[in-house]
Amino acid sequence: MAFLQIENVSKIFGSVEAVKDFNLDIEKGELVSFLGPSGCGKTTTLRMVAGFETPSSGRIIMNGEDITQMPPNKREVGMVFQSYALFPNMTVAGNIGFGLKVMKKTPQEIRQRVEEMLALINMPEYGDRYPYQLSGGQQQRVALARALALRPDVLLLDEPLSALDAKIRVSLRAEIRAIQRKLGITAIYVTHDQEEALSLSDRVVVMNAGRMEQVGSPFEIYNFPKTAFVANFVGTLNTATVEVEDPAGGLLRMDNLILKSAENLQEKKKGDKVLMSIRPERLSFASELKKDNVLDCTIENITFLGSVVRIQVRLGNSLFYMDTFNNPFLELPKLGDKSQVTCSKEAVLVLNH
Amino acid sequence: MKKVNIWAWIILLIGIVYFFLPLVATLEFSMRMIKGRYTFEAYRVAFTDPKFFLNFGYSVLWALLTIFFSTVLVVPTAYWVHWKLPKARPFVEFVTLMPFVVPAVVLTFGLIRLYGRPPILLLGSPILLIAGYIVLSLPYMFRAVDTGLRAIDVRTLTEAALSLGAGWVTILTQVIFPNLRVAILSGVFLTFAIVMGEFTFASLLAWPAFGPYMEEIGSMRAYTPQALSVVSFLLTWASIGLLQWIGRGRGQEQVAGAH
Numbered sequence: 001m002a003f004l005q006i007e008n009v010s011k012i013f014g015s016v017e018a019v020k021d022f023n024l025d026i027e028k029g030e031l032v033s034f035l036g037p038s039g040c041g042k043t044t045t046l047r048m049v050a051g052f053e054t055p056s057s058g059r060i061i062m063n064g065e066d067i068t069q070m071p072p073n074k075r076e077v078g079m080v081f082q083s084y085a086l087f088p089n090m091t092v093a094g095n096i097g098f099g100l101k102v103m104k105k106t107p108q109e110i111r112q113r114v115e116e117m118l119a120l121i122n123m124p125e126y127g128d129r130y131p132y133q134l135s136g137g138q139q140q141r142v143a144l145a146r147a148l149a150l151r152p153d154v155l156l157l158d159e160p161l162s163a164l165d166a167k168i169r170v171s172l173r174a175e176i177r178a179i180q181r182k183l184g185i186t187a188i189y190v191t192h193d194q195e196e197a198l199s200l201s202d203r204v205v206v207m208n209a210g211r212m213e214q215v216g217s218p219f220e221i222y223n224f225p226k227t228a229f230v231a232n233f234v235g236t237l238n239t240a241t242v243e244v245e246d247p248a249g250g251l252l253r254m255d256n257l258i259l260k261s262a263e264n265l266q267e268k269k270k271g272d273k274v275l276m277s278i279r280p281e282r283l284s285f286a287s288e289l290k291k292d293n294v295l296d297c298t299i300e301n302i303t304f305l306g307s308v309v310r311i312q313v314r315l316g317n318s319l320f321y322m323d324t325f326n327n328p329f330l331e332l333p334k335l336g337d338k339s340q341v342t343c344s345k346e347a348v349l350v351l352n353h
Numbered sequence: 354m355k356k357v358n359i360w361a362w363i364i365l366l367i368g369i370v371y372f373f374l375p376l377v378a379t380l381e382f383s384m385r386m387i388k389g390r391y392t393f394e395a396y397r398v399a400f401t402d403p404k405f406f407l408n409f410g411y412s413v414l415w416a417l418l419t420i421f422f423s424t425v426l427v428v429p430t431a432y433w434v435h436w437k438l439p440k441a442r443p444f445v446e447f448v449t450l451m452p453f454v455v456p457a458v459v460l461t462f463g464l465i466r467l468y469g470r471p472p473i474l475l476l477g478s479p480i481l482l483i484a485g486y487i488v489l490s491l492p493y494m495f496r497a498v499d500t501g502l503r504a505i506d507v508r509t510l511t512e513a514a515l516s517l518g519a520g521w522v523t524i525l526t527q528v529i530f531p532n533l534r535v536a537i538l539s540g541v542f543l544t545f546a547i548v549m550g551e552f553t554f555a556s557l558l559a560w561p562a563f564g565p566y567m568e569e570i571g572s573m574r575a576y577t578p579q580a581l582s583v584v585s586f587l588l589t590w591a592s593i594g595l596l597q598w599i600g601r602g603r604g605q606e607q608v609a610g611a612h
Contacts, residue, residue: 052512072515079516085509089531098527099517143513150517 001064003028003186004049004154009058011044018044020210022058026188031180033189035197036207037233042190043158045207049188050156051075063153078147082159084139086131092118092142093127099150117145120179137168144176148183155180155187161196173200194234198222206230228351231277238280238320239351244272250345252276255316260292261348275351280310282347283322286340293345299337313341376586383579395576399584402577408566415479415555415562416548419486420541423494426487428537431498432529435507446499449491457553460485465557476558485554490544497543501536538599542592550585 002025011019019041026032034042047053049060051072060068067075086095096117097110105113118124121141131139140160147155160176161169177200180187191197197204198218206213206221206229214221214230225231228239245251247265251258254276261276268274286294300319301312309330311322322341324330333339386394399405434442452460464485469476507529514524530537555562567585571578 050512050516052515072512073518073520075516077516079513081509081513083506083509085506085513087510087513087528087532088505089528089534098514098519102518102520102523146513146517156516 002026003030003063005059005061006045006049007059007061009045009048009055009060011041011048011053012056018210019048019055022212024205024212024215026186028186029184030202031177031187031189031200032203032205033191033197033201034205034207035191035194035234036213037192039209040207041210042192042205042207046156046158046188046190049154050077050079076150076153078150078152078155080140080143080147080155080157080160082162084131084136084143084163086139086143086146088131090130091127092123092129092131092134095131095142096146096149098146103150113149117149120148120182121145121175136164137172140164140172141175144179148179148185153186155185157187157189159190159192162191162193169196176200198234206233208233225277225349226352228275228277231349231351236280236321236323237277238283238318239275239277240315240318240320241273242276244268244270244274246270252348252350254318257295257316259295259348260345261350262345263348263350265350277349277351278320278343278347280321280323282343283313283320283341284324284343286342289342291342291344293348294340294342297339297341299333299335299339301335302332313339315341376583379579380583383576383583386576395580396584399570399577399580404566405581408561409563411561412549412551412555412563415482415486415560416545418479418483419490419548420544422483423487423490423544424537424541427491427494427498427540428530428533429525431495431502432507432525435499435502436511442499446495449495452489452492457485457489457551458557460488461554461557479560482554482558482560485558486544486548486551489547489551489554490540493543493547494540497536497540498533501533504536505532535599539596542596546589546592549588 004026006022006024006026009019009022010017022041022045024032034045036042044053048055051067051070051074055068058068059066062076087098090098093114096114100110100113114127115124118127121144123138123141123145126134126138126142131142134142140163144160157176161173164172173196176189189197189201198221201218203215204218204221205215208229214226216224221230221234225234231237231239240254242252242254242259244265245253245258247268247270250261250263250265252261252265252274253259259276265274284291295315297313297315297320299311300314303310303312304326307326308323309326309332311324311333313320313322320341383395384391384393386392386398430445434445464481465476468474468481510528510532511524514528519527549563551562552564552568556565556568563585567578567581570581
């Protein structure tokens with residue numbers, strides 16, 4: 001039995017169904033992120049696990065106990081907020097020790113645990129500081145220590161890095177993941193940043209309009225998106241509506257081009273319209289190595305992104321992106337040049353609408 | 354540029370004269386009790402009157418009681434409105450503005466009519482007086498606390514405390530009250546100043562207080578009441594000064610303004 005079970009949970013606010021039939025089992029020690037655009041229900045789901053919202057229907061079971069109706073201050077849950085939410089009137093040590101004080105632990109016990117937590121977040125010297133004397137990244141680390149001080153069963157993180165600048169965001173997310181692994185704590189991480197979700201989760205739940213679109217490892221989510229929404233939301237994607245040319249042979253027609261796909265098209269008929277997608281990094285110039293598909297194209301635009309060069313090509317009537325790794329000896333084509341691009345048949349995905 | 358500066362100064366000057374001239378005149382008059390000399394004789398007379406201390410003491414007592422009950426009433430209410438019922442805020446704000454809409458005389462007569470006869474008889478106890486003062490203090494108290502609550506993220510702080518296992522009493526006393534310290538104090542000092550100078554309630558409900566005493570003295574003597582008004586002004590300023598001084602401390606906090 002899974003450690004945290006979310007069963008058929010829905011949440012209705014007035015006439016809006018914020019979360020629809022959410023089902024998820026989370027194993028002990030697993031870090032699962034909820035990924036989706038704002039208003040997709042990810043935060044509402046998290047808040048139901050925390051106890052700040054009550055599900056309209058369904059059950060939440062933690063460690064074998066039904067906690068659906070349990071008030072938040074009785075749950076063994078630690079929470080980290082986007083806005084840090086440190087108590088401004090207390091020192092760092094006071095903040096970290098707050099929950100322990102509520103639990104009526106002895107002063108000695110509190111001091112010891114606070115020191116342990118300060119060491120965990122690499123801020124041993126900061127116990128006497130006040131929150132306003134800390135940077136955003138430091139405040140969020142203190143908030144993390146505060147949430148972990150009570151050794152909760154589950155750690156909930158609600159967009160914890162959204163208020164920080166890019167550099168700190170990357171280093172802190174690695175730190176959060178390291179701490180989570182070290183303590184072996186079960187965690188749910190809510191984010192709208194796909195890179196964040198892919199880089200630190202064991203599993204990602206992609207959500208849209210209150211519904212779960214896909215659940216899977218970051219690898220699966222990125223490489224084998226099941227729906228058009230997931231494909232578009234996670235990473236950059238080329239999509240085009242194409243016609244089925246030959247269901248048995250896996251052939252698709254895009255304008256005057258024929259593409260070979262590894263997808264099973266047996267249930268389709270010739271002439272059916274389907275949504276086809278190819279990741280930009282799966283395309284390459286045919287001059288180097290020819291794969292299953294070799295397609296004529298025109299160079300439309302070239303964007304230099306540092307480690308990657310993104311080239312926009314016209315295939316038939318559609319514009320596709322193609323990513324190629326940068327190197328100082330790269331010979332870039334000129335705008336308007338005729339060329340050929342290639343990709344394997346596995347790169348040509350057919351998405352469910 | 355220079356022209357604008359001159360005008361700004363002129364306007365400021367007019368404001369200062371408008372505000373301070375009556376005060377200076379009062380002060381000057383209060384010091385002329387003995388002909389031909391400036392003395393503090395009027396103040397000596399005022400302060401040696403035992404009735405002064407009695408009435409002043411009563412007013413301080415009423416003020417402290419009002420402050421206590423008003424704080425206990427307003428802080429949890431404003432907090433709850435911020436946390437659970439943000440939609441009710443305009444309504445609550447409207448209710449607190451009552452004393453600006455309903456004159457004190459009307460309010461007092463209403464209280465006397467309602468509680469002066471069975472089934473509820475409250476005329477003999479100071480409850481009516483304190484209740485009336487609480488109503489008078491509402492606009493200042495509520496707005497001060499409301500401003501303070503806006504400055505902190507009530508909802509997230511409450512949720513953070515809840516997720517750490519805290520109950521409502523702990524959250525109010527250890528998280529909300531300390532972070533509203535300056536805001537509450539600003540409401541407290543304003544309430545103090547208002548109650549100390551209040552006349553209508555105390556007079557109509559026949560309780561001893563500083564306001565009616567001043568009025569009584571004013572109808573009998575010439576110089577002492579002027580001295581007393583100067584004293585009462587100083588008292589108000591001392592309250593405001595104290596408030597500024599307490600609010601100065603930590604850089605992040607701001608003095609919640611009276612409107």
